[in-house]
Amino acid sequence: MYKTIIFDVDGTLIDTEKAVLGSLQKMLKEDYGKQMPLEELTFVLGIPGSSSLPQLGIGDINHANERWNHFMKDFFQEIKVFDGMKEVLGTLEDRDLVLGIVTSKTNQEIIDDFEPFGLSGFMTHTVSADDTEKHKPNPDPLLKFLEISGADPKTAIYIGDTVYDYECARDAGIDFGLALWGCKNPEGISATYNFEKPRDIIRILG
Numbered sequence: 001m002y003k004t005i006i007f008d009v010d011g012t013l014i015d016t017e018k019a020v021l022g023s024l025q026k027m028l029k030e031d032y033g034k035q036m037p038l039e040e041l042t043f044v045l046g047i048p049g050s051s052s053l054p055q056l057g058i059g060d061i062n063h064a065n066e067r068w069n070h071f072m073k074d075f076f077q078e079i080k081v082f083d084g085m086k087e088v089l090g091t092l093e094d095r096d097l098v099l100g101i102v103t104s105k106t107n108q109e110i111i112d113d114f115e116p117f118g119l120s121g122f123m124t125h126t127v128s129a130d131d132t133e134k135h136k137p138n139p140d141p142l143l144k145f146l147e148i149s150g151a152d153p154k155t156a157i158y159i160g161d162t163v164y165d166y167e168c169a170r171d172a173g174i175d176f177g178l179a180l181w182g183c184k185n186p187e188g189i190s191a192t193y194n195f196e197k198p199r200d201i202i203r204i205l206g
Contacts, residue, residue, distance in 0.1 A: 002175075002205050004151040005092060006142065008160035009103040009114055011045060011182030015082055016113065019075035020045065026071045027064070028056065042184065046162035047136060048104040048129040069109060081117050082181055084198040089122040091202050100125040100149060102141045102158065102168075125149045137167035142174065159201065163189055177201070 010016045021038045028034040034056070044052035049065040058064045092099055099122050105113065107130045114120065127145045134140040146153055158169040161182035166189045169176035178191035181198065193204055 002097065002155055002157050004098040004100070004149065004156040005201070005205065006100050006102050006145055006156060006158045006174075008046070008158070008162075008165050008179070009101055009105055009110070011161035012159060012165075012179045013082065013085055013101070013119055014079055014114065014117055015182065016079050017045065017182075018078040019072055019113075022075045022078065023071035024068055026074065027068050030071075031064070031067055032058065045184075046104060046160075046164040048106070050129070051135060065106075069112065072113060076113075079113065079117075081119065082198055086119065088198045088201055089119060092205075093122050097205075098124050098149065098151065100127075100145060102127045102136075102145050104129050104136055104164075106130050137164040137171070139168050139170075139172035142168050142172035146172070146174075157192065157205070159195070166191060177205075 007013050010020065021041050024041055024044060025036060025038060028036055049068060050061050053061050053064050089099060101123050103110065105128055107128050110126065110128055125145060125148055127141050129135055132140040132144050142158060146156065153172065153174045157175040157177055158165065159177040159179055160166065161179040166176050175192040177193040177195055178186060178189055180186060180194055180196050195201055
């Protein structure tokens with residue numbers, strides 16, 4: 001039985017795809033004169049800007065990340081909590097399970113894009129992109145979580161929506177649950193569990 005449930009944020013707890021891609025598209029056009037269709041930017045989902053921006057030919061990563069976050073504010077109305085997620089977190093908390101997040105967001109992005117939705121109070125521990133030198137799909141973020149929480153990897157599961165999340169969990173030696181409600185490319189992801197909707201987490205893990 002699992003005692004610790006660790007969540008990714010974007011595409012798992014909150015739906016940020018339109019905001020992330022729209023703000024990046026706008027930043028690239030206004031700051032760099034690059035006009036790119038949204039479908040060519042989807043590779044950025046699930047990894048930090050420090051990993052994705054160089055693939056777009058951008059050198060000044062810190063400045064570009066600041067500008068990306070600036071434009072995210074224009075798309076904030078596009079972000080929402082996935083249906084049923086808050087109720088699921090409440091039920092898991094009531095059953096004395098330890099909840100936490102491992103995300104590619106920076107600490108500031110968590111404050112700006114995640115905390116306003118009222119889910120932070122469910123989380124006992126948080127690992128952001130600022131907490132490790134290496135990021136997903138490297139296992140270091142999850143290993144850091146296990147270190148700070150004292151969780152047993154045998155009784156922990158990571159729930160996310162991308163192949164980066166799966167590879168991170170696999171190489172950290174913990175089970176993986178695929179959040180199909182946010183996953184765009186489930187092919188080739190050998191998850192321990194496939195969750196069609198947030199409520200399935202209760203059915204299988206609760």
